[in-house]
Amino acid sequence: MNLADDPRFPQALELFNSGAWYEAHDAFEEIWHEQMDPDRKLIQAIVQIAVAHVHLERGNTRGATILLGEGIGRLKPSLPSALGLDLTALYTAVADRLNALQSDADPEVLPPPRLLAAE
Incomplete structure (x- = not known):
């Protein structure tokens, strides 16, 4: 099944975009297990970004920093867009947010990441 046709995909997007980070992680991880590259790496990046935000909610800035960095690394090859999403x-x-964490600033003052439709 094409990922864009998977009914779980829009549900996972909604969870991510609403800031339900743990639930988004679970939803995307379920999808991730069934994917092949390059979609698999992209979904893994999204999972890592969601988990990084779970770490932020729990005050684990080190874990958040590591996972945001790993997520960016896996996201980069899919830029500027894939799966109908504006990855830029x-x-x-x-x-x-990663730069804020690395500068000992509060990343929560910045807009949260969102998975928006590519134009």
Whole structure:
């Protein structure tokens, strides 16, 4: 099944975009297990970004920093878009939050990453 046709995909997007990070992680991880590259690496990046935000919610800035960095690394080959998503916007939001963490600033003052439709 094409990922864009998978009914779980829009549900996972909704969870991510609403900031339900743990639930988004679970939803995307279920999808990730069934994918082949390059979609598999992209979904893994999204899972890592969601888990990074779970770490942020729990005050684990080190874990969040590591996972945001890994997520960006896996996201980069899919830029600017894939699966109908604007990955450049996602990359920018995640990179801004990662830079804030690396500068000992509060990443939560920045807009959260969102999975938006590519134009």
